[in-house]
Amino acid sequence: MIEMFAMSWVPLVLISAGAGFIxxxxxxxxxxxxxxxxxxxxxxxxxxxxxxALVAVIATSSGSSVTYLKRAYSNLELAAxxxxxxxxxxxxxxLVAGQIPPKVLYICFALLMLVxxxxxxxxxxxxxxxxxxxxxxxxxxGFSIEGSFHEPSGAVVKYHTRHTWIGFGLSGFAGLMSGLLxxxxxxxxxxxxxxxxxxxxxxxxxxxxxxVGMTAASTAILMFSRGEIPIETAAYIxxxxxxxxxxxxxxxxxxxxxxxxxxxxxxxxILAYQMFMKGLRL
Amino acid sequence: xxxxxxxxxxxxxASMALLLSGVFFKIHLLxxxxxxxxxxxxxxxxxxxxxWFYKSGNARGTWFSVAVLVALAISMFWHLH
Numbered sequence: 488m489i490e491m492f493a494m495s496w497v498p499l500v501l502i503s504a505g506a507g508f509i510x511x512x513x514x515x516x517x518x519x520x521x522x523x524x525x526x527x528x529x530x531x532x533x534x535x536x537x538x539x540a541l542v543a544v545i546a547t548s549s550g551s552s553v554t555y556l557k558r559a560y561s562n563l564e565l566a567a568x569x570x571x572x573x574x575x576x577x578x579x580x581x582l583v584a585g586q587i588p589p590k591v592l593y594i595c596f597a598l599l600m601l602v603x604x605x606x607x608x609x610x611x612x613x614x615x616x617x618x619x620x621x622x623x624x625x626x627x628x629g630f631s632i633e634g635s636f637h638e639p640s641g642a643v644v645k646y647h648t649r650h651t652w653i654g655f656g657l658s659g660f661a662g663l664m665s666g667l668l669x670x671x672x673x674x675x676x677x678x679x680x681x682x683x684x685x686x687x688x689x690x691x692x693x694x695x696x697x698x699v700g701m702t703a704a705s706t707a708i709l710m711f712s713r714g715e716i717p718i719e720t721a722a723y724i725x726x727x728x729x730x731x732x733x734x735x736x737x738x739x740x741x742x743x744x745x746x747x748x749x750x751x752x753x754x755x756x757i758l759a760y761q762m763f764m765k766g767l768r769l
Numbered sequence: 770x771x772x773x774x775x776x777x778x779x780x781x782x783a784s785m786a787l788l789l790s791g792v793f794f795k796i797h798l799l800x801x802x803x804x805x806x807x808x809x810x811x812x813x814x815x816x817x818x819x820x821w822f823y824k825s826g827n828a829r830g831t832w833f834s835v836a837v838l839v840a841l842a843i844s845m846f847w848h849l850h
Contacts (some may be wrong), residue, residue, distance in 0.1 A: 542804060542807065542808070545807055545808055545810065545811060546807060548811060549777065549780075549781055549807065549810045549811065550781065552774075552777065552814070553774055553777060553778050553781065556773060556774040556777075557774050563818050563821075563822075563830065564822075564827070564829065564830045564833060567815075567818065567822075567830060567833035567834045567836075567837050568833045570833075570837045570840075571833065571836045571837055571840055574837065574840035574841055574843075574844050575840060577844060578840075578843065578844050578847055581847060581848070697814075700810070700811040700814075701811045701812070701814070701815055701837070701841070703811070704808055704809070704810070704811035704812050705812070705841045705844055705845050706848070707808045708808055708809075708812070708845065709845060709848050709849065711804065711805070711808060716804070718797055718800050718801055718804065719792075719797070719800060721800075721804055722788045722791055722792050722800040722803065722804065723792060725784075725785075725788055725803070725804065725807055726785065726788050726789060726792060729781070729785055
């Protein structure tokens with residue numbers, strides 16, 4: 488099986504395109520698909536797989552950002568604000584790494600993912616009652632960041648973030664988890680923006696895509712300069728992911744918030760299971 | 770903002786052209802050049818956003834962007850040492 492896959496790059500490019508598509512649609516980057524594929528099917532060591540996955544995240548972020556910036560889904564100000572705490576969280580992760588048992592981290596993160604998946608699924612079924620899917624155009628009291636975009640119908644969706652500082656803190660937590668467990672921050676940031684901050688799902692996904700690219704780039708530069716990124720594999724992945732991300736970002740425009748939240752809930756549940764099993768094996 | 774989108778479209782186009790040529794002709798140098806451009810896109814975007822916020826008079830956005838750039842620089846420095 489492994490030999491068959493290793494013989495051809497075609498499956499890798501196709502899998503990468505799928506990862507780019509889902510990553511762009513959900514704001515997750517796509518690294519969560521690339522790492523297991525490279526380690527389990529292609530026999531790469533973890534370090535090289537992570538290096539190639541970082542390139543995939545950047546390709547997803549860059550490929551989708553072209554469409555998202557054109558359609559004004561990405562909120563640059565919100566991305567910059569949340570990215571501050573994400574990077575601080577990632578730096579703290581370097582300091583506390585090794586002090587918390589990985590088993591505890593994996594299981595806690597799996598439980599968090601499960602809660603996140605349940606809440607996203609609940610949104611999917613109660614979407615009419617859900618304030619997060621029906622953004623409040625009025626500015627709340629206190630610090631808030633506003634944004635707007637056009638729906639396919641032509642309607643303008645205006646929103647103001649609420650609980651902005653809580654979102655800032657949770658974004659820092661995403662950076663911390665990202666640094667400690669190597670999981671992308673998008674899986675925490677999208678539900679945080681949508682469920683807590685009241686950002687519409689499409690804007691949350693697009694803004695998350697912008698942020699994960701920035702975080703991945705800073706690590707990728709270091710890994711590239713150390714020669715830790717497998718060039719040829721990363722090149723094939725980047726090409727596949729790019730075209731998948733372009734398709735995914737175009738698909739987002741016509742996809743309903745209900746369907747995006749349902750797909751997100753399924754992916755989050757799968758990730759929660761993976762993390763839980765990983766934690767139990769340690 | 771359309772200019773930002775346009776600049777990164779060109780950067781992406783150049784990166785993909787190099788990556789595809791490298792993949793087809795099996796030239797590592799072209800692949801590496803394509804990856805370097807691709808990896809630099811988010812950082813260039815962060816720098817451009819700062820300038821864009823500043824020029825459009827968005828003081829809050831400018832500060833956020835500057836803070837991100839400083840945090841990223843500290844993070845990279847931290848990892849290097």
